[in-house]
Amino acid sequence: MTKNALIHYRILWKPTGNQPGAKRGSSAGIGDQLRALVLLRDHPDPRRTDLRASMRDPFEQIWVRDFNLNASLKVIVLADASASMGYQGTVNRLAVTEDITSQLALSAYRSGDAFGFYAANSEMINKLTLPTRINRSAWLWVKQHLSTLEPSGNNADGLLKVSSLLPKQRCLVFVISDFRWTKDKTAKLFKALNHHDVVPIVLQDPSEIDQIPNRGIATLQDMETGRTQFVWMRPALKTQIAKARIEHIKTLQDTSRIYGYKPFLVKGKFKPESLTQYFMDRSV
Amino acid sequence: MNTLHFFKPELLWLMPIAGLPFISHGIKQFKFPGLEDWPIDKTSQYLRWGLRGLASLTIACLIIASAAPFTEGGTTSRVGEGAEIVVVLDRSGSMSEGIKGRDYNRQSAEAGESSNHFLSKIEAARQVLLKFMQQRPADTFGMVAFNASSISVAPLSSDRALAEAALLSAQSQSTGFTALGRALALALDYFEGRPYTATRLILLVSDGDAIIEGEDQAILKQEFIRQRAQLMWIYVRGEREMSILDSVIAGDNEIETQADIAYAATKQSASMHEVFQQLGMPYQAFEVESEEGLQTAIKAISQATNKPTRYELRLPRKDYGVYFYMLTMLLLTTLIFIKRLEIKVWKP
DSSP, X not given: OXXXXXXXXXXXXOOOSSOEEEEEEEEEEEEEEEEEEEETTTSOOGGGBOHHHHHHOTTXXXXXXXXXXXXXXEEEEEEEOSGGGGOXXXXXXXXXXXXXXXXXXXXXXXXXXXXXXXXXXXXXXXXXXXXXXXXXXXXXXXXXXXTTOOOOOSOOTHHHHHGGGSOSSOOEXXXXXXXXXXXHXXXXXXXHTTTSEEEEEEEEOHHHHTSSXXXXXXXXXXXXXXXXXXXXXXXXXXXXXXXXXXXXXXXXXXXXXXTTOOOXXXXXXXXXXXXXXXXXXXXX | OOOEEESSGGGGGGGGGGGHHHHOOOOOEEEESOOTTOOXXXXXXXXXXXXXXXHHHHHXXXXXHHTOEXXXXXXXXXXXXXXXXXXXXXXXXXXXXXXXXXXXXXXXXXXXXXXSSOOBHHHHHHHHHHHHHHHOTTOEEEEEEESSSEEEEXXXXXXXXXXXXXXHXXXXXXXXXXXXXXXXXXXXXXXXXXXXXXXXXXXXXXXXXXXXXXXXXXXXXXXXXXXXXXXXXXXXXXXXXXXXXXXXXXXXXXXXXXXHHHHHXXXXXXXXXXXXXXXXXXXXXXXXXXXXHHHHHHHHHHHHHTSOEEXXXXXXXXXXXXXXXXXXXXXXXXXXXXXXXXXXXXXX
């Protein structure tokens, strides 16, 4: 895993809290961003004496620099564990989830950030809950536990219940799912998570978008409802399917925009660099 | 009349199997994460039900085919041409005697000095019968010769050469006893197993000297009726013989003494003519004294047998299993073709 690049997530807000970390925080402390100049009397730290400010002061007072604390962040991953997450197409969807989560856990630890994990289908899965804290072995825990998960259930309504268990302060929340939900459900979840910085990670498989057969007949079974569909694949239908997937992403993007989020698409295998790239794009 | 029957109707109980394709149509199934936004595709829906129907029909066809459906052929009435004639030729010793009016100059005829004078009964019969055969190409001939025992000389067949050769080879020979009953039985046996398509005629050429015992009479009578055969007796009469119409035991040249007559009378109370009259089938007797007379008799016979025979032909039953098998093959070919269209791996 270490050979994979770490994910450098960037945020445009200042995390609260007094835990030192890598992000520019909002409280006073040791950091690299000047917060204010205060009198030595108020902040008795002669190491931070601002000589220039002290010399210029006609009242000959000693001024000391005050910095913003480089604070740590809380990174939380919410994973959808409904049946469709068990889809095995070109890639194994659950394996991709595992890759993303463990890589995020490792990256969080390396940045000195806390990491938490929750999974839910129609109910929250208690066995797969990792409390939010700085955790060196979180990425291993994720690898160990997600591989034993057997996705089931036909919805991910449990995620709504998870939202109330999250920290009160603002966190970076990743929601990993294929987002095959109705628009209302997505909106409801986003609304519940609205005071966090949410990154919807949308898992897609080429096998359900463009890597589908050109011709032939087959039966498809919906993994969540069990409904079967007889299909006669032909180029016309293929175009329609591709159009439906584009429409799905567009709807998701529209819904996310209302809450100020931007979905991150993972088509096939997950590459950590692309997530870093996503954060850079988002910050602009 | 043409209702459908099944040879093995119990196999039709398997018919519910034909519903199997509606439970599972056997097309390879792939899991798909979600079908909620799958395009509404009417063509696929029709194809799905069409395919199920097709598979169901195939199974149904196969079950029906294996139940072997058929319709009874029924019968048609046909008009038969020609006749089936079995010549029963008496070749007993008495047949070598000269025919009435030409029984003189035997020695000179045998010496080869005169060809015109002497003519034995059997020779006369042979010549006339041969002509009769040649005149009637539509008929089927068979031949039984008999004296002490009956010989199946030529079976009833369309092989005309065989019948003619059989006729030509018939020579008279005395063996002291004449097995008329058995000869008639053998002649009747020729008709056994043949479809009744033409007039059946047993042409008995004999100078009559035989006894048919009471038991045999009953059997013969029964057989004649069963085979629907007519009997015609050409009674070739010699100089010294009596008319069949008034003799007790017809023209029996071997029954001469009073003792013989008495013995015959105990065995057979009536003349052969009377016996034949009681057979229940059409019977005619021709008493022939000369060659000309023989020809007139034959002419009368031709007229009698020229009448077309109306008969019921039982048609073979019509088997539909083969059509169902063919249909099954056709449907299976279609299904195999469709199966080839099946997606094996979900990728382009």
